[in-house]
Amino acid sequence: DSGVTQTPKHLITATGQRVTLRCSPRSGDLSVYWYQQSLDQGLQFLIQYYNGEERAKGNILERFSAQQFPDLHSELNLSSLELGDSALYFCASSVADQETQYFGPGTRLLVL
Amino acid sequence: AQSVTQLDSQVPVFEEAPVELRCNYSSSVSVYLFWYVQYPNQGLQLLLKYLSGSTLVKGINGFEAEFNKSQTSFHLRKPSVHISDTAEYFCAVGGTGFQKLVFGTGTRLLVSP
Numbered sequence: 001d002s003g004v005t006q007t008p009k010h011l012i013t014a015t016g017q018r019v020t021l022r023c024s025p026r027s028g029d030l031s032v033y034w035y036q037q038s039l040d041q042g043l044q045f046l047i048q049y050y051n052g053e054e055r056a057k058g059n060i061l062e063r064f065s066a067q068q069f070p071d072l073h074s075e076l077n078l079s080s081l082e083l084g085d086s087a088l089y090f091c092a093s094s095v096a097d098q099e100t101q102y103f104g105p106g107t108r109l110l111v112l
Numbered sequence: 113a114q115s116v117t118q119l120d121s122q123v124p125v126f127e128e129a130p131v132e133l134r135c136n137y138s139s140s141v142s143v144y145l146f147w148y149v150q151y152p153n154q155g156l157q158l159l160l161k162y163l164s165g166s167t168l169v170k171g172i173n174g175f176e177a178e179f180n181k182s183q184t185s186f187h188l189r190k191p192s193v194h195i196s197d198t199a200e201y202f203c204a205v206g207g208t209g210f211q212k213l214v215f216g217t218g219t220r221l222l223v224s225p
Contacts, residue, residue: 056211103155
């Protein structure tokens with residue numbers, strides 16, 4: 001158990017819908033990262049927040065957005081969902097700007 | 113830009129045999145290197161990491177890796193594998209200061225009796 005929690009574990013929805021994925025970092029970690037794992041793209045970095053501020057953006061679609069709240073939990077919002085958005089979404093956290101990221105168990109999203 | 117190449121998509125091995133999973137990286141700056149393991153239907157677990165210092169790094173579950181700067185490699189080894197080591201193994205490269213991790217495509221280790 002890494003100490004990073006993600007909810008829900010599984011999510012099934014339809015095309016065109018919007019979902020919110022939630023992540024709680026390890027106690028004391030200020031930085032949160034979101035990754036997408038799919039069969040065709042592998043593990044891809046989406047976005048990173050540090051203490052409430054966006055720090056880096058990766059291959060994140062405009063239909064996706066994220067935020068980090070004052071209590072440091074983070075949410076990833078996915079809208080206008082397409083079949084290709086079906087994937088495993090991971091959250092990771094790290095202490096400030098240190099290098100080691102600890103991953104949560106992931107949220108498996110299935111878009112039908 | 114950083115990149116990671118895992119040369120083998122799948123490595124079959126018999127129980128108690130040694131194994132090496134290969135990883136090569138490319139980076140224009142100093143790097144940190146990681147191996148993560150993903151068991152079926154689970155998240156990513158940190159196996160080991162190289163940040164600085166000794167180039168031979170020991171991790172959990174009897175795994176070790178050696179950082180070779182001249183060959184830009186960070187191969188993962190285990191002298192004797194168990195059935196329970198069957199999983200997907202990911203090599204990743206990161207950097208200083210809020211750097212994202214760049215992952216390889218993964219190597220599926222299949223351990224059979």
